[in-house]
Each structure stands twice: as structure tokens, then as C-alpha cells.
Amino acid sequence: MSILVDKHTRLVVQGITGTEGSFHTAQMVEYGTQVVAGVTPGKGGQTDTNNVPIYNTVAQAKESRDANVAVIFVPPPFAADAILESIAAGLELVVCITEGIPTADMVKVKLALDKSDTRLIGPNCPGIITPGACKIGIMPGFIHTPGKVGVISRSGTLTYEAVDQLTKLGLGQSTAIGVGGDPIIGSTFLDLLKLYAADDDTEAVVLIGEIGGSAEEEAAAWITETGFTKPVVAFIAGQTAPPGRRMGHAGAIISGGQGTAQSKMETLRQAGIHVCDSPAKIGETVKQALGG
Amino acid sequence: MKIHEYQGKAIFADFGVAVPEGYPAFTVDEAVAAAKKIGGKVIVKAQIHAGGRGKGGGVKLADGPDDVRRLAGEILGMRLVTHQTGAEGQEVQRLLIEKASSIARELYAGIVLDRSKACYAMMVSTEGGVEIEKVAAETPEKIVKEWIDPALGLQPYQLRNLAYALELKGKQVKEGVKVLKALWRAFEANDCSLMEINPLVVTEEGEVLALDAKLNFDDNALFRQPDLAGLRDMSEEDPNEVEASKYSLNYIKLDGTVGCMVNGAGLAMATMDIIKYHGGEPANFLDVGGVANAETVANGFRILLGDPNVKAVLVNIFGGIVRGDRIAGGIIDAMGQVKVKVPVVVRMEGTNAEQARKMLADSSLDFIVATTLDDAARKAVAAVKGGPA
Numbered sequence: 177m178s179i180l181v182d183k184h185t186r187l188v189v190q191g192i193t194g195t196e197g198s199f200h201t202a203q204m205v206e207y208g209t210q211v212v213a214g215v216t217p218g219k220g221g222q223t224d225t226n227n228v229p230i231y232n233t234v235a236q237a238k239e240s241r242d243a244n245v246a247v248i249f250v251p252p253p254f255a256a257d258a259i260l261e262s263i264a265a266g267l268e269l270v271v272c273i274t275e276g277i278p279t280a281d282m283v284k285v286k287l288a289l290d291k292s293d294t295r296l297i298g299p300n301c302p303g304i305i306t307p308g309a310c311k312i313g314i315m316p317g318f319i320h321t322p323g324k325v326g327v328i329s330r331s332g333t334l335t336y337e338a339v340d341q342l343t344k345l346g347l348g349q350s351t352a353i354g355v356g357g358d359p360i361i362g363s364t365f366l367d368l369l370k371l372y373a374a375d376d377d378t379e380a381v382v383l384i385g386e387i388g389g390s391a392e393e394e395a396a397a398w399i400t401e402t403g404f405t406k407p408v409v410a411f412i413a414g415q416t417a418p419p420g421r422r423m424g425h426a427g428a429i430i431s432g433g434q435g436t437a438q439s440k441m442e443t444l445r446q447a448g449i450h451v452c453d454s455p456a457k458i459g460e461t462v463k464q465a466l467g468g
Numbered sequence: 469m470k471i472h473e474y475q476g477k478a479i480f481a482d483f484g485v486a487v488p489e490g491y492p493a494f495t496v497d498e499a500v501a502a503a504k505k506i507g508g509k510v511i512v513k514a515q516i517h518a519g520g521r522g523k524g525g526g527v528k529l530a531d532g533p534d535d536v537r538r539l540a541g542e543i544l545g546m547r548l549v550t551h552q553t554g555a556e557g558q559e560v561q562r563l564l565i566e567k568a569s570s571i572a573r574e575l576y577a578g579i580v581l582d583r584s585k586a587c588y589a590m591m592v593s594t595e596g597g598v599e600i601e602k603v604a605a606e607t608p609e610k611i612v613k614e615w616i617d618p619a620l621g622l623q624p625y626q627l628r629n630l631a632y633a634l635e636l637k638g639k640q641v642k643e644g645v646k647v648l649k650a651l652w653r654a655f656e657a658n659d660c661s662l663m664e665i666n667p668l669v670v671t672e673e674g675e676v677l678a679l680d681a682k683l684n685f686d687d688n689a690l691f692r693q694p695d696l697a698g699l700r701d702m703s704e705e706d707p708n709e710v711e712a713s714k715y716s717l718n719y720i721k722l723d724g725t726v727g728c729m730v731n732g733a734g735l736a737m738a739t740m741d742i743i744k745y746h747g748g749e750p751a752n753f754l755d756v757g758g759v760a761n762a763e764t765v766a767n768g769f770r771i772l773l774g775d776p777n778v779k780a781v782l783v784n785i786f787g788g789i790v791r792g793d794r795i796a797g798g799i800i801d802a803m804g805q806v807k808v809k810v811p812v813v814v815r816m817e818g819t820n821a822e823q824a825r826k827m828l829a830d831s832s833l834d835f836i837v838a839t840t841l842d843d844a845a846r847k848a849v850a851a852v853k854g855g856p857a
Contacts, residue, residue, distance in 0.1 A: 253691060278689035279581060280659055286586040287618045316788040316819060331734020333786040337841065340786075340817060357733060359583045386734055389583045413737035416722070416744045417753070420552070424718045424733025424755045426688060427583070432601045437741075454745045455738035456842035 178306035178351045179326070179371040179378070180269055180295070181245060185310045188213040188234060188243035188267075190250055190258045192224050196273070197249035200314055202226055204247075207311040213237035215246075234265040247303065247312050248272040255299060256281035263294045271312050272299035272362070279426070282360040289362060296362020300425065301354035302332040313354070323348015325462055326372040328365055329384035330357050330391070330425065334413060334455065338382055341459030347466075350378040357425030359388070365395040373404055380407045380466055382458060383449070387414035388428045388435040396447035407465035409450045411458050412437040469685045471699045472515040474564040476681030483654040485647050486677050490566030499540035502565035503533045509568040512539045514560040517704040519682070520550030526560060529568060536565065561703060569677060574667035575634050576600055577648060579655045581662075588616045590652060592630045596667035622652045636670070643676045658696065659689030708774050715767040717756055724749025725852050727778035727810075729768045731756050731785050739784045742841060748849035751778045761795070766802035773808065780811045782848035784841070787818030796824035803833045811836055811851035815844035 187204070191197040192214025205211050205226050213231055214224050220232035231237040234246060246267050250258040255274040262270045263285075277299050289296055297304055303313010307320035319336055321343045329335040335354050342349060353368060355361055365383055372378045385392040392412065399408065415437040417423050419430040430436050441451045452461050477487040489506055492515070493499035503510045514526030521527050526548045530536045540563055547557035574597035582589045591613040595603045603610055612633035614626040624645070631644035647668070655663050662684040669679050685696055702710055712719035718733065722740075726748045730736035733755045740750035752772055756764045765783075772778060785795050799814060815838040816824045828835045836851065838844035 252688060276688045278659055278692070279661065279686050280656070280689065283581075283587055283618045314788070319818065329734070331732065331738075333730075333732030333788070334734035334738050336786050336788060336818065337735055337738070359581060360586050384734070386737060391584075394584065411738070413734050413741060416740040416750055417737055418720070418722065421720050423720065423737050423753055428733060428737070432604065454742055454842070456742060456840060456845075 178309065179368070179375050180351060180353075181304055181306050181310040181312060183208075183210075183309040185245050185312070186210050186212045186241065186243045187312060188215060188237040188241070188246045189228070190215045190234065190246055190248045190262065192216055192228065192230060192249070193219055194249055194251075198225060200249065201228060203317070204311055207317040209310050209312060212241040213243050234261045234267070238265050238267065243267065245269040245271070245312065248274055248299075250274060252276035252278070256285050259285050259296060260288055263288050263292045267294055269295050269297065270362070271297045271301070271303050273301065273303060273313055274298075275300040277358065279359060282358065286360055286362070297353060298356040298362060300358045301356035301361075302335060304351065304353045306351045307349050315352070315354070319343055320352060321348040324350055324377055324379040326350050326375070326378040326381040327352035327384070328368050328381065329354050330386050330427070331384055331413065334384055337455065338384055338411070338458045341456075342382070342462060345459045345463050347459065347462055350375060357386075357427050359427040364391045366391070366398050369395055369398065369404065372406070373402075378406065380409065380462055382462060383408055383410040384458075385410060385412045385440060386425065386428050387412070387417050387423065387430050387437050387440075390435065392440045393443045396443050396449065399449065400447045407450065407462075409452065409458060409461045409465055410444050411452045411455050412440045412444070413455070469687055469690065469696065469700060470517045470704070471683055471685075472517065472562060472701065473513065473681050474515055474562070475699045476683040477678065479654055479658065479683065480650070480678055480681055483650045483657075485650045485654070486675060487681070488567045488569050488677060488679065490564050493540065493563045493565050494561065496537055496540045496544060499563050499565050500533050500537050503530065503536040506565065506567045510536060511566045511568050512536060512543060513564040513566060514543050514546075514548050515562040515564055516548055516553070516558040516560060517701070518550050518552035518558060520552055521548060524548050524550040526550075558704065569669060569679060570672040571669045572672050573670040575669065576603070576664075576666045577651060577668045578664040578666070579651065579660070579662070582615060585615055587618055588655070589613045590616065590622065590626075590630060590648065592634050592648075594633075594635055596669070600664070600666060616652070622649065636676070640670060640674055640676060647676050647678070658683070659686045659693055660684065661686040708771050712754070712767075712771050715764065717754065717764065717768055717771065719771055720753040721775060722750055722752050723777070724751045725777055725779040726848050727751045727754075727772040727775065727781040729754045729756055729765070729772060729781065729783045735784065735786060739782065739841075739845070742845040743782065743849060746845045746849045748845070748852055751775055762798035762801040765798050766805045769802055769806040769808060773806070773810075778810060780813065780848050780851035781808065782844055783812065783814045784844055785816050785818075787816060787821060787824070792816050792818055792820040792824035793827060796827040800827065800831050800833060813838050813844055813848045813851060815839070815841065
């Protein structure tokens with residue numbers, strides 16, 4: 177009933193001894209995620225407050241504890257290096273929560289990713305959750321419920337809003353993913369739609385986009401080309417955003433008249449996607465699309 | 469972060485890009501002194517962080533020092549209105565006095581991030597001196613691009629391709645290659661997010677010269693570019709936005725009447741959108757961050773109420789791991805600290821939301837408590853219009 181992470185996921189936390197890292201490690205452990213190791217260079221051999229063993233390197237954590245997924249709570253100047261370390265260690269999936277990584281660093285990371293078998297979610301994202309099985313990131317676990325709707329979003333709290341609407345209508349989620357608000361991210365809507373297409377237990381997908389870039393348009397083109405049959409419901413934030421201004425997220429900017437919410441909504445509609453005008457209607461639109 | 473043209477040209481000069489002789493001037497006397505130093509005809513250029521300065525009357529040719537005195541007097545202190553400044557314009561506080569060039573051809577060169585290819589691209593066009601967005605829309609074949617491989621860098625053959633695309637001739641090709649290469653080095657070394665030279669000119673003498681310099685920097689990389697901090701000109705930024713950034717709040721002023729305070733950028737945009745959906749106009753974007761406490765909420769209120777157009781406030785907080793009752797306590801404290809004279813609609817969702825709503829309703833303060841996103845937007849729009857939802 178999920179993509180990418182489940183109850184078998186063995187997680188290593190990079191930056192486990194920092195304020196954010198230790199707080200969210202406790203939250204993830206409480207949710208039931210198997211946090212098998214932490215990494216903080218220089219603190220190898222210690223254990224954290226949740227009794228998680230700490231290693232100096234990701235490679236050691238993988239070797240000793242059989243970790244297959246990493247989550248990164250490392251400050252921006254060191255975060256790109258943390259991602260590269262996990263790619264080099266050969267982890268399957270890296271989830272980078274850190275906001276504020278320089279774009280030039282991400283250009284290099286993306287190159288390394290393309291040459292590897294590692295998948296990256298983020299950066300500048302809330303993380304990924306398969307409800308009832310595995311929570312990796314900073315989202316509140318309790319609003320989620322297991323089910324059959326996939327959620328992919330460039331936002332944090334707006335994702336929680338959408339998930340909350342779904343849960344209150346009795347629609348659980350297969351896996352909910354925040355892809356991140358930066359201009360360069362590891363996994364795009366398109367990358368993840370392909371995984372949802374292959375997941376028998378995902379029956380519909382919610383796509384929450386925003387102004388800037390062309391990730392929504394690329395997803396729409398793929399849906400048209402391949403005849404993706406699962407219903408997709410979308411909302412695009414920033415219909416009232418002024419051009420040329422960065423709306424909080426580094427990637428949320430209309431530049432040179434490109435990447436407006438209106439043009440994205442139009443493109444998505446043409447691909448047969450159910451586009452909501454109001455963010456309050458995401459849940460009910462999914463319910464209707466599923467015939468409920 | 470943006471900088472002025474004269475600051476950009478100083479960076480160009482450091483990297484070996486030819487620029488006309490020029491000096492910044494903050495007063496009329498400084499402008500005259502600069503003109504005397506340069507000699508002959510000079511250009512008086514208003515320095516503001518917006519494009520379209522020539523059309524707005526901020527760029528003038530002067531015959532000599534007397535002419536410079538007159539023009540500098542006119543331009544300094546004027547409110548320059550361009551298509552990028554909005555109707556209120558931007559006050560001109562600095563000038564660039566620059567040697568006039570004899571222009572044979574006006575070209576364009578720029579470096580941008582190609583988000584879908586995840587790398588930078590250098591682009592050039594023979595159609596310089598006009599808005600590049602217009603060229604891209606009407607004659608896209610006149611823009612030629614080379615994508616820069618992050619591992620290999622910008623290669624000599626790519627630079628030659630671009631120089632030939634600019635229809636440079638003879639030894640201009642070599643000079644063009646040198647200029648384009650230097651632009652990329654300056655871009656990389658300074659963590660730029662955007663660079664545009666419009667126009668890049670070929671002079672009557674056959675020299676390739678940057679007559680313009682637009683450089684934006686990646687805010688996320690400023691921590692490792694300490695020299696750039698000194699180039700920031702706060703007077704070019706909205707004072708409320710500067711104030712907000714001191715408290716790590718993200719505020720952008722808009723023209724509507726419903727002030728909003730939201731945690732998270734995506735939800736903040738969605739809140740603006742739903743206000744519009746219900747017939748209102750958002751007064752601002754304000755993201756108080758993932759963790760909303762009494763201090764951030766109080767600062768948020770102060771900043772958004774600094775806008776006299778605000779007739780009602782909508783606070784929309786989706787409590788995540790931070791408990792809703794704590795946030796509600798923060799909002800109540802903040803309302804005690806800041807005198808709020810307009811109706812305040814509060815919508816809280818997430819952890820302990822019910823308890824939070826009860827705290828707000830039971831407090832002595834006059835909140836309008838809303839439940840859903842829809843309910844909140846309706847109530848806020850109704851409050852602006854002076855009635856209940």
C-alpha cells in the first residue's frame with residue numbers, strides 16, 4: 177500500500193545530535209519508524225537520547241546497521257555534502273529536510289544523483305510518510321491515515337491541509353510526499369507519478385503545485401502521453417502572487433511571465449486533471465473523482 | 469539579492485569584462501566631478517534596482533559638466549517609474565556617470581538557471597537593447613543557448629558557438645569569447661542566480677563592451693559571500709519587508725485589504741488565493757515559519773498592520789508538531805502586546821485544534837474564530853465588508 181518507504185525501511189538520521197535532528201528522531205521513533213542509526217561526525221560510538229547508535233560516517237551506519245534510507249537534518253552549508261555522502265554510501269533513498277541549500281551546490285548534487293542508483297526527496301521539504309508504517313521527516317503523523325490516495329506536493333503545511341481534508345472525508349493515503357520548494361529538487365512530480373502508476377494500491381493522486389518552474393507541466397505532458405488512468409486532483413498555489421517576487425520558497429517565483437498559476441492550471445486541465453480553484457476543495461474533489 | 473548597475477560593473481571589471489569608464493555619484497557635485505574626470509560626452513544613469521530606466525527618463529546623454537549638473541539635479545531625487553517599479557516608482561538616490569560609447573551593434577548576453585535540466589545556461593541574442601522576454605515570445609529562434617555541464621564547465625567550443633551566434637567578426641570573436649568566459653567566471657565565483665547584460669555592445673572601434681550589468685545573487689549562498697553584504701542597498705527594499713526579515717518572517721506587500729498571517733509558504737499562498745476566491749483581495753503574503761509562537765505572531769501583527777489598507781486580518785495556522793493550544797496562547801499574548809483595531813479571524817487546525825479554538829473563544833479578546841479554510845476566508849472577506857459571514 178505504498179511507494180518508497182514502508183515498515184521494513186531502516187532509517188539513518190544525518191545530523192541526529194542537532195536540535196532539529198534529535199527532536200524529530202524522537203517523533204519518528206514514536207510513530208513507529210525503524211530508526212536504526214544516526215550520523216554526526218566526531219560523535220561515533222555514542223548513543224542518542226532515543227538509544228539510537230551514532231556513527232561518524234553514513235558508510236559505517238549502513239555497514240553496521242543495514243540502513244537503506246537516510247534523512248538529513250544538517251545545516252545548509254553542509255547539507256549538500258551530507259547528500260553526497262549518502263549517495264556515495266549507496267543508500268536507496270535520501271530525504272533532505274534542510275531549507276536554504278545554495279542552488280550551485282544542488283546543481284552538483286543532481287549530477288551525482290544522475291550517475292547513481294540513489295533517489296533524493298527534497299531538499300526544503302517536510303519528508304515522506306506511509307501512514308501507519310513509516311514517517312520520515314517533520315510532518316505531524318496523526319493527521320494521516322492509511323489508505324489509497326497518493327499525495328505529492330511542493331509545500332509543507334499546505335500538504336498537511338490537503339491530507340487533513342482527505343482524512344476527515346475518510347480517504348486514507350498510500351504515501352504522502354513533500355518534494356520540496358527549491359528550484360532544483362531530487363525527485364519531481366513526474367518521477368513520483370511513475371511510481372504511483374506502478375503501485376496497485378494507489379487509486380488516485382493529489383498533486384499540489386505552485387508558481388514557478390515547469391514541474392506541473394512536465395507531469396501533465398507525461399499523463400497525456402502515457403494515458404495515466406488513475407484520477408489526479410491538483411491545486412496550484414499562488415494564483416494571487418505578484419510576478420517577479422519569490423513567495424517564501426526559493427522556487428516559487430514567476431519569472432519573465434513564465435510559471436504562473438493560471439497557465440499551469442490550464443495545462444493540467446487539458447491533460448484531464450481535476451484542478452481545484454479553491455484549496456478548500458481538494459478533499460471533496462478527490463472523493464468525487466473516486467466516485468464517492 | 470539585487471545590486472546596482474555600477475556595483476555589477478565593478479564586479480565585471482574585476483573579472484576582465486570591458487566596461488565603459490564610469491563613477492558612482494550620490495550628489496550633483498560628485499556627478500560633475502566624475503564628468504570632468506571622464507571628459508567629453510557622458511551618460512547620466514539613475515541607479516535603482518529596476519529595469520526600464522531609460523524609458524522612464526532615468527538615463528540621459530550629457531554634452532559636458534554643465535549639462536551633467538542640470539541632468540543630475542533633475543534625476544537625483546526623482547521618483548522613477550518603470551514597468552518594474554509599480555505606479556509609485558522608486559526614488560533615485562544614486563547615479564552612474566559613464567563615458568558615452570559609440571555603438572555599432574547592440575547584443576544581449578545572460579546566464580540563467582534551467583530548472584528542468586538542473587544546470588545553468590548561457591544565452592545570447594543579436595537582439596540587444598530590447599526586452600528579452602519580448603524576443604523570447606516573438607522570435608525565439610533569435611535566442612541561442614549553451615547549457616553548462618556542472619562537471620565540465622563552459623567549454624571553449626560552446627563559447628565560440630555563442631560568439632558566432634552573435635555574428636561577431638574577425639578579432640571580435642576572440643574578444644567575445646573572452647568576455648563570455650569572464651561572465652561565467654564572475655557568475656560562478658559570486659553565487660549569482662541571474663546575470664544579464666542588455667545591451668552588450670560592439671563599438672564603432674570594434675570593441676566588445678558591457679553597457680549594462682544586472683546581477684542577482686542566490687540568497688541561500690550569501691553566507692559564503694561575505695563581500696556581497698556590503699553591496700546591499702536597503703533603501704531599494706520595502707521597509708516592512710526589511711523589518712520582517714529581521715525576525716525571519718517572510719513578508720511581501722500586496723494591494724488588497726485582507727491581511728494574512730500563515731505558517732508555511734505554500735499555505736500562505738493558498739490562503740491569499742482563497743481570499744480572492746471568496747471575493748476579497750489579500751493585502752500581503754506573510755509566512756511566519758513552521759513554528760509560530762507569541763513573539764513571531766506579535767511581530768507578524770505589527771508588520772502587517774503597518775499597512776494602512778488592512779481592514780481585517782486572517783490568521784491561518786496549521787499546527788503540526790507544535791501544539792495548537794500553545795500557538796493559541798501565543799496569539800492571545802501577541803494581541804495583548806499589539807493594539808489591533810481591525811477584526812481578526814483566526815483559523816487553527818492540527819494538534820489540539822479544538823482546545824485552541826476554545827481558548828481563543830473564551831479569551832477576553834475579540835476574535836472571530838473559524839473552523840475550516842473556507843469558513844475562515846468567508847469570515848475575513850465579510851469582516852472587510854463590515855458584516856458577518
